[in-house]
Amino acid sequence: MKLPVKEQCTPGNLDTVKEAAKADLAEAAKAEKAEIAADKSLTEAERKEKETAVDTKKAEEEAKITAAENADKVAEAKTAGVTAIKGVHTPGNLDTVKEAAKSGLSRSSEGRKSRNRSR
DSSP, X not given: OOOOHHHHOOOOOHHHHHHHHHHHHHHHHHHHHHHHHHOTTSOHHHHHHHHHHHHXXXXXXXXXXXXXXXXXXHHHHHXXXXXXXXXXXXXXXXXXXXXXXXXXXXXXXXXXXXXXXTO
């Protein structure tokens, strides 16, 4: 027995799909912020700046999900959004930061020594 076409397809709820996609963005943002918090090569100001950038990017990507016309567009927006959020922070290297600071101190101290010698 064949079912009528109306009974063969159960329509989904696009709003539910959008909410699930936004929840995935929220998880990506949470994970990115955890990586930022764990990055010891960042100053407190840099950390706050990157966390704000994550929030901004998340809001931008959520707007794209909200505007999506169908489930395929929602999936595309979600994938692009997660990738964009993950791209906010590139982990630094604390040893590189330390070396740069030492180099700066060394140059600063050499400058002082040469000024003292010229007096």
